[in-house]
Amino acid sequence: MRRGEESLVGPSAVATLEEHHFDTYVMTVSGLDAQHGCTEWNIDDAVVKRVALKVSSRCIVAADSSKFGATAFARVCGLDAVSSLVSDGSLSDVHREKVTLAGVVLHIAA
Numbered sequence: 001m002r003r004g005e006e007s008l009v010g011p012s013a014v015a016t017l018e019e020h021h022f023d024t025y026v027m028t029v030s031g032l033d034a035q036h037g038c039t040e041w042n043i044d045d046a047v048v049k050r051v052a053l054k055v056s057s058r059c060i061v062a063a064d065s066s067k068f069g070a071t072a073f074a075r076v077c078g079l080d081a082v083s084s085l086v087s088d089g090s091l092s093d094v095h096r097e098k099v100t101l102a103g104v105v106l107h108i109a110a
Contacts, residue, residue, distance in 0.1 A: 025056035046074035
């Protein structure tokens with residue numbers, strides 16, 4: 001368990017996820033960029049997120065507008081792996097356009 005975030009990482013977390021299938025995976029990210037995709041600062045988190053993505057039928061990313069245009073250390077996936085994205089009303093028109101041009105359904109939370 002990663003202290004502070006209370007998230008499960010490592011081989012046992014990966015093995016547990018690999019034994020399941022999920023209809024929908026809601027994923028948070030540290031960075032989201034049209035070129036670099038969804039990224040994380042912690043490599044172990046990125047590994048777990050890649051496995052969760054692999055065993056899920058669709059992925060919804062939840063990311064506030066501060067994550068857009070940012071690239072963290074470890075790549076999780078490209079935008080092509082994201083079905084839809086939920087963000088806040090502060091998301092710029094430029095980033096809204098990049099997300100929709102990538103084929104991602106964008107939802108703005110009020």
